[in-house]
Amino acid sequence: MLPGIARFIFNMQEWCLGRNSFSILRQLRSSERWPRERLDQLRLERLQRMVHLAYAHTPYWRELMEQHKIRPEEIRSFSDLQRFPLLEKSTLRRCREEMVWREEGKRVQLIRTSGSTNEALQFYTSSTREAHINAARMRGHEWIGIRRGQREMYFWGSPVELSKQDRIKRFRDWLINDGLTNGFEITPERVARYFGYWKQWRPRCIFGYPSSFVLMVHMAEAQHLPLTELKERHGLKAICTTSEMLTDVDRKIITEAFGVPVYDSYGLREAGLIGHECQYFTMHCMDEQLILETIDPQTLQPTGGPGELVVTNIMGPAMPILRYRTGDMVELSHTPCPCGRSLSRIRISGGRIADFILTDQGKWVVGYSFIYICRSVKGIIKFQVRQDRIGEIRILLVTDANFPPDGIAQVARAARARLASTDTILVQQVDDIPPAPSGKYRPVISAVTQQLMERGQFKPDS
Numbered sequence: 001m002l003p004g005i006a007r008f009i010f011n012m013q014e015w016c017l018g019r020n021s022f023s024i025l026r027q028l029r030s031s032e033r034w035p036r037e038r039l040d041q042l043r044l045e046r047l048q049r050m051v052h053l054a055y056a057h058t059p060y061w062r063e064l065m066e067q068h069k070i071r072p073e074e075i076r077s078f079s080d081l082q083r084f085p086l087l088e089k090s091t092l093r094r095c096r097e098e099m100v101w102r103e104e105g106k107r108v109q110l111i112r113t114s115g116s117t118n119e120a121l122q123f124y125t126s127s128t129r130e131a132h133i134n135a136a137r138m139r140g141h142e143w144i145g146i147r148r149g150q151r152e153m154y155f156w157g158s159p160v161e162l163s164k165q166d167r168i169k170r171f172r173d174w175l176i177n178d179g180l181t182n183g184f185e186i187t188p189e190r191v192a193r194y195f196g197y198w199k200q201w202r203p204r205c206i207f208g209y210p211s212s213f214v215l216m217v218h219m220a221e222a223q224h225l226p227l228t229e230l231k232e233r234h235g236l237k238a239i240c241t242t243s244e245m246l247t248d249v250d251r252k253i254i255t256e257a258f259g260v261p262v263y264d265s266y267g268l269r270e271a272g273l274i275g276h277e278c279q280y281f282t283m284h285c286m287d288e289q290l291i292l293e294t295i296d297p298q299t300l301q302p303t304g305g306p307g308e309l310v311v312t313n314i315m316g317p318a319m320p321i322l323r324y325r326t327g328d329m330v331e332l333s334h335t336p337c338p339c340g341r342s343l344s345r346i347r348i349s350g351g352r353i354a355d356f357i358l359t360d361q362g363k364w365v366v367g368y369s370f371i372y373i374c375r376s377v378k379g380i381i382k383f384q385v386r387q388d389r390i391g392e393i394r395i396l397l398v399t400d401a402n403f404p405p406d407g408i409a410q411v412a413r414a415a416r417a418r419l420a421s422t423d424t425i426l427v428q429q430v431d432d433i434p435p436a437p438s439g440k441y442r443p444v445i446s447a448v449t450q451q452l453m454e455r456g457q458f459k460p461d462s
């Protein structure tokens with residue numbers, strides 16, 4: 001499909017679904033370069049409107065505001081927002097039906113997401129909300145040179161049995177130049193097949209999880225597949241990652257293998273698209289749609305610097321989300337970017353909070369640090385760190401022919417050095433590591449830290 005036609009069809013589709021995504025996109029292209037004061041004025045007005053609507057239309061927020069003696073008209077600055085208590089994921093799950101404003105607009109409907117700790121979460125969305133998210137996503141893609149309508153390949157989950165609805169979606173995706181390749185279940189044979197398919201399909205951008213790309217790179221190398229051909233002869237311009245923390249190590253591996261820049265994006269289905277990198281690899285926040293704060297996850301007090309991200313969505317009135325605890329550790333700043341956009345910045349600093357290991361010395365170790373250990377030894381194509389009880393840490397490895405004879409000892413040694421504890425470290429080679437029920441591959445699973453966190457007893461190792 002020609003990009004112009006695909007863009008037109010996408011525009012029509014959005015219009016039929018009651019989403020004015022393209023007109024929001026035009027506004028976003030302009031507001032991202034406004035002086036900061038003007039941008040903040042817009043955000044404050046949107047916040048005030050959201051609080052008014054939440055009070056007027058949802059029993060949950062009305063009751064909460066009455067209980068905390070907050071009147072909508074008293075929200076006069078961003079700091080007034082802190083009068084609202086934090087919104088926990090468990091509250092969102094429990095009180096969902098009291099939080100929805102069903103008459104907000106078109107297509108107010110329940111959707112489902114998989115939470116970072118594997119529990120599915122259901123919440124309401126609407127055409128208004130989806131239009132803003134789609135516009136924000138299109139803007140982020142434009143920053144890295146991809147316009148809607150150009151070919152984008154989704155290296156993503158794919159159902160085995162296609163339902164009728166899936167078939168319709170496939171056809172629609174074909175019309176709008178979106179492709180799909182299964183990035184959740186990867187084998188060497190599939191990698192060779194995907195490579196052939198991508199060369200033929202000629203995506204301008206491929207979108208997926210960092211771990212899927214890294215795995216593909218390792219498997220492609222083992223089969224001597226020249227991934228750079230996608231760029232050199234088939235028009236690939238960029239790779240865009242999402243959903244997991246993109247480490248510097250992984251970004252380098254993917255960039256070198258494909259020969260194109262790798263840009264990261266960050267979003268939560270229940271909160272919207274939060275950040276997208278620009279051409280300078282700065283992750284900018286979607287300031288027009290969100291108010292972001294950081295808190296200390298222990299004291300729950302606001303922090304000036306790094307902390308757990310708390311999100312307020314100011315453009316999704318069908319289900320108002322005010323001060324929602326994400327569980328993700330980030331750093332927010334207003335440092336200017338060479339691209340000249342006035343949007344603030346976000347840096348994801350510690351991966352998901354759920355992914356920590358607790359040593360017998362009481363130290364919480366950020367799960368993602370195991371990536372550095374496992375990527376320092378050749379031939380490891382997948383790994384998982386598991387902790388079922390204090391004192392014992394198991395590292396499972398899926399390896400290929402490049403794995404050295406003393407590889408297990410190397411990994412154990414590196415892990416011991418990193419943990420600086422007397423934990424028993426067991427390193428095992430396994431045939432495969434299946435993804436979690438959500439479809440996401442989790443590099444670290446600790447029943448110990450999960451239990452402690454559920455009881456609110458934890459302290460990240462910084």
Ligand SMILES: [Zn+2]
Pocket residue numbers: 278279280282284337338339340341
């Ligand atoms: Zn920038």
